[in-house]
Amino acid sequence: xxxxxxxxxxxxxxxxxxxxxxxxxxxxxxxxxxxxxxxxxxxxxxxxxxxxxxxxxxxxxxxxxxxxxxxxxxxxxxxxxxxxxxxxxxxxxxxxxxxxxxxxxxxxxxxxxxxxxxxxxxxxxxxxxxxxxxxxxxxxxxxxxxxxxxxxxxxxxxxxxxxxxxxxx
Numbered sequence: 001x002x003x004x005x006x007x008x009x010x011x012x013x014x015x016x017x018x019x020x021x022x023x024x025x026x027x028x029x030x031x032x033x034x035x036x037x038x039x040x041x042x043x044x045x046x047x048x049x050x051x052x053x054x055x056x057x058x059x060x061x062x063x064x065x066x067x068x069x070x071x072x073x074x075x076x077x078x079x080x081x082x083x084x085x086x087x088x089x090x091x092x093x094x095x096x097x098x099x100x101x102x103x104x105x106x107x108x109x110x111x112x113x114x115x116x117x118x119x120x121x122x123x124x125x126x127x128x129x130x131x132x133x134x135x136x137x138x139x140x141x142x143x144x145x146x147x148x149x150x151x152x153x154x155x156x157x158x159x160x161x162x163x164x165x166x167x168x169x
Contacts (some may be wrong), residue, residue, distance in 0.1 A: 037070040044099035063129035105137040115154035119144040
């Protein structure tokens with residue numbers, strides 16, 4: 001039996017947003033512990049997966065930046081990795097926690113979203129993310145979010161709809 005899947009949640013949210021006729025951004029909070037572990041994402045391209053929680057053990061795989069996985073166990077500086085949310089899935093190994101985000105929130109862009117180098121809409125946007133893209137949230141700073149962009153980070157200004165939704169909570 002499969003437990004929550006962030007992709008299923010996002011699919012439902014995207015469909016719901018599509019039904020509204022106008023696209024709005026959405027802040028998705030961290031989900032916490034699931035049936036088999038905690039949802040996580042890789043933030044370093046080519047992250048080695050080790051057989052044991054030891055950098056000298058055999059490398060069993062390499063994960064690309066943005067790879068979603070489940071953390072089933074943690075020890076000092078290491079996380080055990082499962083690539084499926086199936087309760088019968090076996091761990092593939094261990095990764096260094098320095099290069100992963102564990103139990104994170106997400107920002108689903110509702111329209112083309114500029115990403116800034118600092119929290120100021122007068123700053124030059126260094127990237128524009130298209131509608132419907134999921135960005136891992138590193139930090140929530142009131143009207144601004146720090147998001148991860150394949151190992152880099154940037155600032156996204158929350159929309160008026162995002163701020164109204166937060167005020168209602």
